[in-house]
Amino acid sequence: MTEVPTITLNNGVGIPQLGFGVFQIPPKDTRAAVLTALETGYRHIDTAEMYGNEKEVGQAVRDSGIDRTEIFVTSKLNNGFHEPEAAARAFRKTLETLDIGHLDAFLIHWPLPKVGDFTETWHAMEEMYRTGDVNVIGVSNFQPHHLRRLLDSSTIVPALNQIEIHPYLAQDDVRAFNTEHEIATEAWSPIAQGLVLDDPVINAIAERLGKTAAQVTLRWHIDRGDIVFPKSTTPSRIKENFDLFDFALSEEDMAQITALNRNERTGFDPDQFNATST
Secondary structure: OOOOOEEEOOOOOEEEOEOEEOOOOOHHHHHHHHHHHHHHOOOEEEOOHHHOOHHHHHHHHHHOOOOHHHOEEEEEEOHHHOOHHHHHHHHHHHHHHHOOOOEEEEEEOOOOOOOOOHHHHHHHHHHHHHHOOEEEEEEEOOOHHHHHHHHHOOOOOOOEEEEEOEOOEOOHHHHHHHHHOOOEEEEEOOOHHHHHHHOHHHHHHHHHHOOOHHHHHHHHHHHHOOEEOOOOOOHHHHHHHHOOOOOOOOHHHHHHHHOOOOOOOOOOOOOOOOOOOO
16 A cells, blocks of 8 residues: 655654545535545545545444544534634534544634634644644644634644635745744645646646646645645545655756646635635
8 A cells, every 4th residue: 555654743653644534525425425535545634524525434433443533523613603612512412423533633624803803712622732632733724824823822733724826826935934943834725626736837747747737736745745635536636646655847847837826725814714604
């Protein structure tokens, strides 16, 4: 089986650098997709209460026959539960819904800067970590100014910051801030909802290497040091996205792909997004 690199987080916990995401996978398709991913060799599953498929993720983990300690599972706090007591209840609900024992990582899904004080939410996350029911706590979609506020009022530095990253949104400023503070960067929407798959620069590299545009893009993420989790419900695509470790990108390849940055988002701007029901 392919050996996926492990990233050691700031609290000493290891996380597989390549994972499987279930965003936008309908609940009815989630169990089968996750089982295929686990059979392929993925040992990192990324879900969220917002996605509506935590239950099916848990079923797949239990049904896989793989020792629970070998699978890293992440979920996220939904937007309507930032008040500390509500956050604690939401965390307990996630644990019950997944039904896989402990949770490996739990993240604040969005900072919601105009909704409430996310630093108070983070204090609730710190308490969850201290109980031992979750191994890692972190954030998602946090910009450097969000992180500065959080760090100024907290005792635990987030281990993870999951942000939108792809060749059209390189996010070098956020990544640099994360690195400076020993916060690992995770990349969601790693192929820009498919937009980069027709890019002539990426396709020229892929043709030269005998790989697909998706594989080249995902390898770019890996070589940058980001944690990445592509998603698919197609077994052949799930396996293709895992097949990243038998080729290498040159420094020139990396530079050409990074130069495609146009600061173009496929998702919400964290400074503007404040919906608590999404």
